[in-house]
Amino acid sequence: MTKQVQQLDRVVIRFAGDSGDGMQLTGDRFTAGTAEFGNDLSTLPNFPAEIRAPAGTLPGVSSFQLHFADHDILTPGDSPNVLVAMNPAALKANLGDLPKGADIIANTDEFTKRNLQKVGYDANPLEDDSLREWRVHAVPLTSLTVTALEGFDLSKKDAERSKNMFALGLLSWLYHRPTEHTISFLEQKFAKKPEIAKANIAAFQAGWNYGETTESFSVSYEVKPAQLAPGVYRNISGNQALAYGLIAASVQSKLPLFLGSYPITPASDILHELSRHKRFGIRTFQAEDEIAGVGAALGAAFGGALGVTTTSGPGVALKAETIGLAVMTELPLILVDVQRAGPSTGMPTKTEQTDLLMAMFGRNGESPVPIVAPSTPSDCFDAAIEAARIAVKYRTPVYLLSDGYLANGSEPWRLPEVSDLPDISTEFAVKTDEEFQPYVRDPETLSRPWAIPGTAGLEHRIGGIEKANGSGNISYDPNNHDLMVRLRQSKIDGIDVPALEVDDPEGDARVLVLGWGSTYGPIAAAVRRIRKSGGKVAQAHLRHLNPLPANTGEVLKSYDKVLLPEINLGQLALLLRAKFLVDIISYNRVRGLPFKAEELAGVIQDVIDSE
Amino acid sequence: MTKQVQQLDRVVIRFAGDSGDGMQLTGDRFTAGTAEFGNDLSTLPNFPAEIRAPAGTLPGVSSFQLHFADHDILTPGDSPNVLVAMNPAALKANLGDLPKGADIIANTDEFTKRNLQKVGYDANPLEDDSLREWRVHAVPLTSLTVTALEGFDLSKKDAERSKNMFALGLLSWLYHRPTEHTISFLEQKFAKKPEIAKANIAAFQAGWNYGETTESFSVSYEVKPAQLAPGVYRNISGNQALAYGLIAASVQSKLPLFLGSYPITPASDILHELSRHKRFGIRTFQAEDEIAGVGAALGAAFGGALGVTTTSGPGVALKAETIGLAVMTELPLILVDVQRAGPSTGMPTKTEQTDLLMAMFGRNGESPVPIVAPSTPSDCFDAAIEAARIAVKYRTPVYLLSDGYLANGSEPWRLPEVSDLPDISTEFAVKTDEEFQPYVRDPETLSRPWAIPGTAGLEHRIGGIEKANGSGNISYDPNNHDLMVRLRQSKIDGIDVPALEVDDPEGDARVLVLGWGSTYGPIAAAVRRIRKSGGKVAQAHLRHLNPLPANTGEVLKSYDKVLLPEINLGQLALLLRAKFLVDIISYNRVRGLPFKAEELAGVIQDVIDSE
Amino acid sequence: MSDTLNGKGLALVPKTDAKQTLKDFKSDQEVRWCPGCGDYAILAAVQSFLPELGLRRENIVFVSGIGCSSRFPYYLDTYGFHSIHGRAPAIATGLASSRPDLSVWVITGDGDALSIGGNHLIHALRRNVNLNILLFNNRIYGLTKGQYSPTSEIGKITKSTPMGSLDKPFNPISLALGAEASFVARTIDSDRKHLQSVLREATAHRGTSLVEIYQNCNIFNDNAFEQLKDPEIRDDITLRLEHGQPIASASKAVVRAANGGLDVVPLAEAGDRVLVHDAHNPDPSVAFALSRLDEPAFEHVPIGIFRQVERPAYDTLMAEQLEEAVAQKGPGDLSDLLMGGDTWRIG
Amino acid sequence: MSDTLNGKGLALVPKTDAKQTLKDFKSDQEVRWCPGCGDYAILAAVQSFLPELGLRRENIVFVSGIGCSSRFPYYLDTYGFHSIHGRAPAIATGLASSRPDLSVWVITGDGDALSIGGNHLIHALRRNVNLNILLFNNRIYGLTKGQYSPTSEIGKITKSTPMGSLDKPFNPISLALGAEASFVARTIDSDRKHLQSVLREATAHRGTSLVEIYQNCNIFNDNAFEQLKDPEIRDDITLRLEHGQPIASASKAVVRAANGGLDVVPLAEAGDRVLVHDAHNPDPSVAFALSRLDEPAFEHVPIGIFRQVERPAYDTLMAEQLEEAVAQKGPGDLSDLLMGGDTWRIG
Ligand SMILES: Cc1ncc(C[n+]2csc(CCOP(=O)(O)OP(=O)(O)O)c2C)c(N)n1
Ligand SMILES: Cc1ncc(C[n+]2csc(CCOP(=O)(O)OP(=O)(O)O)c2C)c(N)n1
Ligand code: SF4
Numbered sequence A, B: 001m002t003k004q005v006q007q008l009d010r011v012v013i014r015f016a017g018d019s020g021d022g023m024q025l026t027g028d029r030f031t032a033g034t035a036e037f038g039n040d041l042s043t044l045p046n047f048p049a050e051i052r053a054p055a056g057t058l059p060g061v062s063s064f065q066l067h068f069a070d071h072d073i074l075t076p077g078d079s080p081n082v083l084v085a086m087n088p089a090a091l092k093a094n095l096g097d098l099p100k101g102a103d104i105i106a107n108t109d110e111f112t113k114r115n116l117q118k119v120g121y122d123a124n125p126l127e128d129d130s131l132r133e134w135r136v137h138a139v140p141l142t143s144l145t146v147t148a149l150e151g152f153d154l155s156k157k158d159a160e161r162s163k164n165m166f167a168l169g170l171l172s173w174l175y176h177r178p179t180e181h182t183i184s185f186l187e188q189k190f191a192k193k194p195e196i197a198k199a200n201i202a203a204f205q206a207g208w209n210y211g212e213t214t215e216s217f218s219v220s221y222e223v224k225p226a227q228l229a230p231g232v233y234r235n236i237s238g239n240q241a242l243a244y245g246l247i248a249a250s251v252q253s254k255l256p257l258f259l260g261s262y263p264i265t266p267a268s269d270i271l272h273e274l275s276r277h278k279r280f281g282i283r284t285f286q287a288e289d290e291i292a293g294v295g296a297a298l299g300a301a302f303g304g305a306l307g308v309t310t311t312s313g314p315g316v317a318l319k320a321e322t323i324g325l326a327v328m329t330e331l332p333l334i335l336v337d338v339q340r341a342g343p344s345t346g347m348p349t350k351t352e353q354t355d356l357l358m359a360m361f362g363r364n365g366e367s368p369v370p371i372v373a374p375s376t377p378s379d380c381f382d383a384a385i386e387a388a389r390i391a392v393k394y395r396t397p398v399y400l401l402s403d404g405y406l407a408n409g410s411e412p413w414r415l416p417e418v419s420d421l422p423d424i425s426t427e428f429a430v431k432t433d434e435e436f437q438p439y440v441r442d443p444e445t446l447s448r449p450w451a452i453p454g455t456a457g458l459e460h461r462i463g464g465i466e467k468a469n470g471s472g473n474i475s476y477d478p479n480n481h482d483l484m485v486r487l488r489q490s491k492i493d494g495i496d497v498p499a500l501e502v503d504d505p506e507g508d509a510r511v512l513v514l515g516w517g518s519t520y521g522p523i524a525a526a527v528r529r530i531r532k533s534g535g536k537v538a539q540a541h542l543r544h545l546n547p548l549p550a551n552t553g554e555v556l557k558s559y560d561k562v563l564l565p566e567i568n569l570g571q572l573a574l575l576l577r578a579k580f581l582v583d584i585i586s587y588n589r590v591r592g593l594p595f596k597a598e599e600l601a602g603v604i605q606d607v608i609d610s611e
Numbered sequence C, D: 001m002s003d004t005l006n007g008k009g010l011a012l013v014p015k016t017d018a019k020q021t022l023k024d025f026k027s028d029q030e031v032r033w034c035p036g037c038g039d040y041a042i043l044a045a046v047q048s049f050l051p052e053l054g055l056r057r058e059n060i061v062f063v064s065g066i067g068c069s070s071r072f073p074y075y076l077d078t079y080g081f082h083s084i085h086g087r088a089p090a091i092a093t094g095l096a097s098s099r100p101d102l103s104v105w106v107i108t109g110d111g112d113a114l115s116i117g118g119n120h121l122i123h124a125l126r127r128n129v130n131l132n133i134l135l136f137n138n139r140i141y142g143l144t145k146g147q148y149s150p151t152s153e154i155g156k157i158t159k160s161t162p163m164g165s166l167d168k169p170f171n172p173i174s175l176a177l178g179a180e181a182s183f184v185a186r187t188i189d190s191d192r193k194h195l196q197s198v199l200r201e202a203t204a205h206r207g208t209s210l211v212e213i214y215q216n217c218n219i220f221n222d223n224a225f226e227q228l229k230d231p232e233i234r235d236d237i238t239l240r241l242e243h244g245q246p247i248a249s250a251s252k253a254v255v256r257a258a259n260g261g262l263d264v265v266p267l268a269e270a271g272d273r274v275l276v277h278d279a280h281n282p283d284p285s286v287a288f289a290l291s292r293l294d295e296p297a298f299e300h301v302p303i304g305i306f307r308q309v310e311r312p313a314y315d316t317l318m319a320e321q322l323e324e325a326v327a328q329k330g331p332g333d334l335s336d337l338l339m340g341g342d343t344w345r346i347g
């Protein structure tokens, strides 16, 4: 029997199972195959804060969504075309996101009475009529896996563990994914346990063959490679790109990187990544808390290092006092905040854009700090370099506002040429004939000299008490204080940031959709939809939140309406309204999840229609 | 010789000397005499951050300014009519503030070559012509004191110490202050050292007699008692009034007060004051740091206490994380921030209004907190009760934003009748037939039940992770999170705050001067000046910064121009501009000092003139 | 309560006559630790121990920080506060010092208590607030998925230390003794009887009791305490500390060393030199020396109560000052307070 | 450097041949402590000690927190960082672990180090970062005008404790030993010779050295250490700790106690039982026992170096890992890094 092959331009798959079912790994491998194949893609992992919540329960469900296409795409997809549900909990937790008509591949072995009860199913939904509006493929994934591995010297439990590879094989067949990479990956991963490696590979191949032979699947799908810009690509998550960006910043600034950090979800992976690259001269210091993390980074910066600290959620609050000290001592420092759902502990694994005003204002006194926000996972690389450039050039702490969605989401990244990366190096102060003044200012940047210990003749003392401009001596002079408050502000206000670019193809849109940070993808996808259906809308995305590009006000005022979707209650809107007195229309949803393109398209259309 | 007596309606005196010269005490005593006499008054202490900087140096100068009048006054005075300069440093540090023609009483004994050199005087300004535009009274205060005390069994050094009392005596004579209180005060203060008591009294009287007999002073002055509203008065500083307000809040709420605090200037005195009133059942806990201070207060609040924490400057930054927890757990808590000059350590003894946006936004996630700001030292009493009322009624942390100027400044306070104080008591949750739901909401206030340990049947668990509305169980449900984010915001937005009152006597002003916090006095004084000279200007002062009074927008929009002076770079202006899109005119000076009435009058006039 | 100095630990907490069982202390929340986690055993031990105290359930409060272990309060049907990372001792201090009628417990992990929360812990110990602190030491950060902790051994390879950790770990017992703790003990998740016997003394102690519990994290640091559970060697390496009893394992004994310290020698050689444990010794030096016996690791591990001395609890002293203030000058009167300074009358 | 274990403390810091004097270390800033403050004596002692090290001035950094004592860096003509309250050890850790060519000092007070900064202090100690920490212990908060501190005696009447403080103070030496410190000493502001002899060893030590300096605050806690300065009794109550020497004062001696601890007895009675000080003992137990001898207060006070043992410094280990990484895989190359994952080419 030759099966039918159908061409698709894009597919959204969601793998869902128990925390222990290996869904993140499965998703990662499917992603790797898809990247290798040459599709454009975007991913959205979603997992509970618990390490391994009790098996079979709703809070224990872990999922991984992947969107891939034959053209460039912008989001991990609004709703899946296929759901792989490894148990009843996974089905129940994800069904709400599944459009009618979508495929469900369900592991029937786990649809036992007990498991059904655990999540409140009275009857087996695979057997009653309740899923009639979807296309259900009931597959006994577990027992098929166990059968496939009968020849191996494995306990039943160990054999069952490979069921995710069976599922991966099946899906790989269904979407014509290449298999070599997964096989060599498994060989490497289990290099020390060849029996396990072989079993996993066997399960993977069994899954593939199952698709090929069973009647359950009559169609398979092909999604052609995407026509992306020429270059070398790799798939990368935001956290990894951010870590790489920091390493690149260290190389391009010729400053040794010092990371002071305390683990916290979802920022920890940056610490993990950086700690693996010691041959770049990178020091990673796992501190006793966030305060010590940022303190050590500042101490290292005083010594001439590129000081970095990374955190999320409540960790940001704890760093506030030391950031104030960095503002006062005017030393370079990079503060990476991977925003997560708050307040307080909130929902640690969920995303949000709610730390913008904290970054702007969350310190005692007038203490301005520049803010840079990446817009996509791979953009975290460039944004990190940009944050470092500003920190080093202006001798200031800089906030880099990533978020949970960027951190864990991934996309193909066209690798930059190292030779194209900006030179962000700086000069340390050196002894001259004049008496050294630690708070004398560069007339262009208003920054003060970076005079590092070890430099003869520049011995000086800095600190958190107000300083006389120039000499840097402690000063309680009222006019000096007023001057310094304004100088610190002017220095930040005067940072050279590129103009805000507007995407308004025909130049006649009356509505502008503005965004910042990780909403870029969904907004751009929504804008495409509007334009596809003939609507007119302009788009602009802010990477620099403080200072704002010089033309921001002008851009805002040149549209009848400005719509600003944010995953908060309107934080950027507040800043823009205050600064430009423009009646910005906010769209806010704070659900711990990225926006959906469809949702935003609807909102944009409403604004256009209300014109 | 009978000396001439001149009538004045108001006088501003400044005592200035070395940190060790006892200027604060001298000022306090003069204030007490003045209060007793029945003048209205306002004071401004000003001292260095050092405990006792080296004698005779500029940074070591400590001063105390007092404004008193025969009518109600609003500020400690823009510039002194009389400067008492105990040494050359005191003269040099204060001369700039002294209008031409003012009196200078200088202690010639300290104008030695060495002391003059220490502060960079080449010649003795009392002897060359440089002070010709002032009226200089050169008095050898030290040697006169030593002579006066010759009969006492005291070392010369001890005798010299009493020179501040000599100066006090002289000034008391000059302004016809009553003397009994000072004498009995000294008797009490040195009850255990009667010889010292007697010596101080003798010095005090010698000063008085000196004025009476010497030719150096040909005129003395009388300032009639003020016609204040009838009642019992006492002089009170902002910190003391705030402490009393907290005690009153404890009494009026029937909740035991628990203060968790860590010492920091200028907030420490609230801790000191409260720790003296244990018979009110007040527990004061000096914690290991600010985080433990607020943590303990929150723990006590969970147990049913009125939890309070007090701090300043960098201490505020450290409390941010725990305030977020209080927002999430929806427990009452009062956060007193005595704002001081920042950022970082800044200028600890100087005043500023720069923590408003920190109070609004200085936490991760969307975490709204109400903010109340007192306007005068005595108003700290009422503002504390109001903060407690909101905290208890709405189960929320509340920021009480005082500042260094209010904290240490003082004024006569008409004592309220205890029976007139609001009842701010609340009900703890009790067991009912229904299952207890810790996050079920009061439909009016949106607050949740306060169910304290020890109540049978209400056992429940709270925490910083997102909660399901109603049940309070941990919830990662996206829609619940969005709901909770909005509920927390709505609860704060819905707090019942009184309408903003506008003082616009004839109702035809086109310019409104708006203020908040401690700028009340200087703004009101400036408004008086404008009106006296025939100008028209309206005044309004915000005590509630979050939420704003419901009529705020309306008020702002009903004037052609709104002027907003702030001792920051425009923090309230930012909030108002964002919310009401009104082009507020900011006037900002960040000098660590309160505004002067004259300065503001000029600014107001300019705004009126530019109409 | 043979070893209890005063048994006053819960004297101020209301008792109940109602018969309680383990079930009374189970909340309706699903337990969400990894299958096999040592936290389950501790939870079961605590739940089955609590009825023994005979306290009114509503007067028991569990306060925790953040970490796997800190989820503990959700599973107990008492009052509970799952707070923020490292701050539980501070929050509990406010609660316990204002509410002596409560039995307040702090649940914390090695990261929570000794990394971010180290300062609050040592200050609670010196203050001697009436708290029972259970420190679940799995020598790893569990909740954040396996970074090394302040009790991890040097050279530990984790996600954040791919070439091995560099810092010498804290010994929680030594640290607590250095911080003036009045009650310090160590027990282990797998030995319910011992765990409960330690809890018995800890609750009887009025003041801060610190109980370190060796807890297995089978996901990120499995078998960290395997030696102590291995029937082959367990009895040889475990030195049980019991007040008034000689300190010895099946085959080893503790004796005084020539240099003023302590030594472990074969039991047979020890004779009557075996040190007799005095948990009530006002001087913590011997307890400290005992805490050093397991350096570098697990050759011989003292288990039990290192120190248990009477010292007034912080909340008692605080309450006494309030009473004394009232006794001296009468209860506070608001009107008098306001009128208390130099006042004058107008009109 | 008789007592120095390795003398490597400053081996990596560049030396100068230029002759230095006290003057070279005086900055142009006016000293702003109260007349009579013990800080003056410490400043003078440090300024006159530094030339002895023969280091290049620009390679010396003083980092401090906040407090009267923390103003210290302003008065030294070296690099300096007057940071924020309690955080100096953290800031200095970043500096020292990335710059082994610097001599990094931390100046801190009893409030700064033991109240708000307690956690950073104990973590610096266990890590053994290459720092000299001078803890000015005046048993009071000076800068904020006299509240009790974590080293104030119980019952202390201060502005914040009008009826007396309630908390048992820390003993900084005990706490440091409990926190795995490799170098712990105590000295006193008034004894310049002793102070400098301790600094000599502290700087020779590579790793964290904690030096507690009893410092008089004549404004808020005058005469706190009067006994140790009183010529009448000083020699009787001061037990000088010198490695290899018997531990004794003019009239008393330290001996082993029957219960495994230490005792102080009249010198005459001690005979050859007098304990000989072993600062290099790997087991900190005896040092800990010595630290408890002055409980409750000032009957006999050990002064000198309690503990001084060799342990790799944190920055050394950190640097070694970087070197090893390079040795194993060559220096990092950015291009290789970016190309390092699964890549594919388009076009
Ligand atoms: C302020 C803050 N910093 C960091 C975190 C992230 N975090 C949560 S638990 C934890 C450590 C957990 O280790 P441990 O205390 O040993 O508990 P375990 O999970 O091992 O029981 C960390 C770093 C946080 N929640 N809050
Ligand atoms: C975050 C913060 N909290 C509180 C303060 C106020 N403060 C400054 S110094 C100090 C204590 C000083 O005591 P100590 O460290 O013993 O130093 P000393 O002045 O006695 O030398 C305090 C509480 C501060 N500056 N910053
Ligand atoms: S990660 Fe470890 S400590 Fe946490 S629940 Fe799982 S097994 Fe237990």
Ligand code: SF4
Pocket: B051, B052, D032, D033, D034, D036, D037, D038, D039, D068, D069, D138, D142, D143, D216, D217, D218, D219, D220
């Ligand atoms: S207050 Fe005390 S410690 Fe501070 S400078 Fe004065 S005497 Fe020294």
Ligand SMILES: [Mg+2]
Pocket: C067, C109, C110, C111, C136, C137, C138, C139, C140, C141, C142, C149
């Ligand atoms: Mg742990």
Ligand SMILES: [Mg+2]
Pocket: D067, D109, D110, D111, D136, D137, D138, D139, D140, D141, D142, D149
């Ligand atoms: Mg001190």
